[in-house]
Each structure stands twice: as C-alpha cells, then as structure tokens.
Amino acid sequence: MDEDLLTVADERSLTAVAGTLRAIADQLERGDRLRLEGTDRQVAVPLPDSVAFEVGLELEGVDESEEEDGDETDRGSESEDSGEAGDEETHFELEIELEWPVTDADAAEVVSTAKSGEQVESTVKTDRIDAECPHEVVAIASPPESLxxxxxxxxxxxxxxxxxxxxxxxxxxxxxxxxxxxxxxxxxxxxxxxxxxxxxxxxxxxx
Known part of the structure; x- marks a missing residue:
C-alpha cells in the first residue's frame, strides 16, 4: 500500500523552483538523509549510495489524430476552440523521479507542523528531525515573496x-x-x- 508522506503543489517563478531543486540537490550530494518540509509536516528519509533515476519531458493534452495530421495552424486553432469548451489545455510536463528501496520499515521520520485544529494524516512520527539538523531541512512549501x-x-x-x-x-x-x-x-x-x-x-x- 502506498503512503503519501509529503506533497506540495503550487505555481511559482523559475527562480524559486530552481532554488528549491538546488537545496534538494545539496542534500543528495551530502548523502545521509533527505529532509523536506511541507505545509503541515517535516519528513526525513535515509539516502542510499545510488538511486534509480528517471527524467521525462512530455507534451500533454495533444490529440493523437491531430498530431498525425501535422497541420500546426489547424492544430493551434482547434486547441483554442477546445480550450474554450473546457477541455484539457496542451502543456509541457517535466518529471524528475528518484526511487530507492526501503531498508528499514521505520526509516521515515515525520513531524507534524500543523497548527492546532488542523487535520494531518497519521503516519510514523518522531521528534528527531528538529533536534538533529534543523538548518538542513528544505522548505518545499511556497516560499514568501521577496522584498x-x-x-x-x-x-x-x-x-x-x-x-x-x-x-x-x-x-x-x-x-x-x-x-x-x-x-x-x-x-x-x-x-x-x-x-x-x-x-x-x-x-x-x-x-
């Protein structure tokens, strides 16, 4: 059974995205643990020496029949019409996936940071994350606007x-x-x- 330990989805500038990916890359380079903070929790998981690595760039929302026709002009006009009709828009999607096996059933450390009254899904919880290396936790929730x-x-x-x-x-x-x-x-x-x-x-x- 799959368990979603941490998910953050929003829209931000390329600079903000690059900063988040760079901070994650720093942790991967140091090894030991990957420490992430979302909107309601902090998660730390152990890192191995190597991982299964996959990068994919997809063009989604393209009708296969239109793609075979190869008529760029007609495709563009039809895409606009379909967009007005409420169909899915055409967009690029870049996916970066790292995968590695779990060697310890209790390897994931999760600390709730939700405010009082907010509901957080139950999972493995520990108080070790903040005590170890709080400055290394990568905040992947939307960063505040810079002044x-x-x-x-x-x-x-x-x-x-x-x-x-x-x-x-x-x-x-x-x-x-x-x-x-x-x-x-x-x-x-x-x-x-x-x-x-x-x-x-x-x-x-x-x-």
Missing part, C-alpha cells in the same frame, strides 16, 4: 556587476567587484541565493 531584487548591469569599464536592492530603493548588497562576463555575474548571484540562507554571522570587535 528585494537583484539588478544585473554593465559598468563603465565594461565589467558586469550586481546589486541586491530592497523595494524601498536601498542597496542591501553588491558584487563588490566586476565580472568579465554576464554569466560570471549571474553565477555570483546564484551563489548568494544558494549560500546566504545558511550563512553564520561573525562579529568582529576591535582589539
């Missing part, structure tokens, strides 16, 4: 830089140096987005 944005620009010397600007106009952070290419500057932005949430604060006092 800042990165600005990527080319300076007078022809080098690329970035600013992190708050919505009030204040610059929160900057690249500190120029990059020879736009891609390198983008990589710098990605590094900040990736590493800043778990960064520690080092306070230095004058001697």
């Amino acid at each position: 800042a944005e990165f600005r990527l620009f080319e300076d007078r010397a022809g080098e690329w830089r970035w600013h992190l600007r708050h919505q009030n106009g204040n610059i929160i952070a900057d690249s500190g140096e120029g990059y020879t290419s736009k891609q390198s500057a983008r990589n710098g932005i990605r590094s900040v987005v990736r590493n800043a949430p778990g960064a520690s604060v080092l306070e230095e006092r004058p001697e």
Whole structure:
C-alpha cells in the first residue's frame, strides 16, 4: 500500500523552483538523509549510495489524430476552440523521479507542523528531525515573496556587476567587484541565493 508522506503543489517563478531543486540537490550530494518540509509536516528519509533515476519531458493534452495530421495552424486553432469548451489545455510536463528501496520499515521520520485544529494524516512520527539538523531541512512549501531584487548591469569599464536592492530603493548588497562576463555575474548571484540562507554571522570587535 502506498503512503503519501509529503506533497506540495503550487505555481511559482523559475527562480524559486530552481532554488528549491538546488537545496534538494545539496542534500543528495551530502548523502545521509533527505529532509523536506511541507505545509503541515517535516519528513526525513535515509539516502542510499545510488538511486534509480528517471527524467521525462512530455507534451500533454495533444490529440493523437491531430498530431498525425501535422497541420500546426489547424492544430493551434482547434486547441483554442477546445480550450474554450473546457477541455484539457496542451502543456509541457517535466518529471524528475528518484526511487530507492526501503531498508528499514521505520526509516521515515515525520513531524507534524500543523497548527492546532488542523487535520494531518497519521503516519510514523518522531521528534528527531528538529533536534538533529534543523538548518538542513528544505522548505518545499511556497516560499514568501521577496522584498528585494537583484539588478544585473554593465559598468563603465565594461565589467558586469550586481546589486541586491530592497523595494524601498536601498542597496542591501553588491558584487563588490566586476565580472568579465554576464554569466560570471549571474553565477555570483546564484551563489548568494544558494549560500546566504545558511550563512553564520561573525562579529568582529576591535582589539
């Protein structure tokens, strides 16, 4: 019998999706456990040395008879008509699937984070997740809207830089140096987005 330990489905920006996948990839690279947090629970499961890996990209909602005709113009107009009639829209679907065997029946650790009064499906529960590595738990529920944005620009010397600007106009952070290419500057932005949430604060006092 299948048991749904954690599911989150919403719509978000590509940047937010990339950040979530990147955080999950970091856990896969470290091994040990995969720790995820949804809207009402945290889940931790052990990771093996290797997994069955599958990636699939599908075009869904296409009528096979129309696909065989190969008439792109007619297909587009008919898709619009069918959409108005309430039929399923045509869309791309990217699926990434990892699968590995369970070696321990009690391997899944689940902690309820639901507020009082909310119903949560019963499953294996433990209080070990928060106590071990709370900073490693990946929040896959919809992230809050950012109050800042990165600005990527080319300076007078022809080098690329970035600013992190708050919505009030204040610059929160900057690249500190120029990059020879736009891609390198983008990589710098990605590094900040990736590493800043778990960064520690080092306070230095004058001697």
